[in-house]
Amino acid sequence: VDDVVGVAFLKDLVRREHEGWDDRPVDAAMRPAYFVPESKPADELLREMQAGRQHLAIVIDEYGGTAGLVTIEDVLEEIVGEIEDESDRVDPFVTKRADGSLVCRGWAEARAVLGGLGVDTDDVEAVTVGGLVAELVGRVPRVGDRAEWRGLEFIVLQASPRRAERVEIRRMPDAISGETDSD
Numbered sequence: 001v002d003d004v005v006g007v008a009f010l011k012d013l014v015r016r017e018h019e020g021w022d023d024r025p026v027d028a029a030m031r032p033a034y035f036v037p038e039s040k041p042a043d044e045l046l047r048e049m050q051a052g053r054q055h056l057a058i059v060i061d062e063y064g065g066t067a068g069l070v071t072i073e074d075v076l077e078e079i080v081g082e083i084e085d086e087s088d089r090v091d092p093f094v095t096k097r098a099d100g101s102l103v104c105r106g107w108a109e110a111r112a113v114l115g116g117l118g119v120d121t122d123d124v125e126a127v128t129v130g131g132l133v134a135e136l137v138g139r140v141p142r143v144g145d146r147a148e149w150r151g152l153e154f155i156v157l158q159a160s161p162r163r164a165e166r167v168e169i170r171r172m173p174d175a176i177s178g179e180t181d182s183d
Helices: 010-018 042-051 072-080 110-116 129-137
Strands: 035-037 056-060 066-071 094-096 102-105 146-149 152-159 164-171
Touching: 042 072, 066 072, 102 129, 110 129, 129 146, 129 152, 129 164
Parallel strands: 035 056
Antiparallel strands: 056 066, 094 102, 102 164, 146 152, 152 164
């Protein structure tokens, strides 16, 4: 994982096979890897990727290990928001149900969603709804996880091994004021 020697694009491999080069090793079609530190600001990375005509970069951590891979589309989406293309399913960020609950993507902006519910978000540190749920449950959320926060219940409807993908948000019924158990 930490010894990336290059990048082979599917289009190059298909072209190679079409041209009759299918018996040569894959490194004959490999391009040099483009490495960037994980601390690089997205706007700078976008300019560099455009100038260098790079479509993907290998992200390295402070120890030189591989932290991940980022595409130019990922960088653009980080700056301007989600970009839907022909390969993406059309799926709104937030859907309001008839019962008043919301279903949103895990990466929907937490402050926008919660602010729309009238919840004070001044001290919310999580950027996404899925991030907030992860903070509340104390780990990577799994399908069926539930968390309560500020009169809201969060239910994870869909999850990947790394994050909550779809989350339902419901207002919790108000407690009956003035009622006590001491009669």
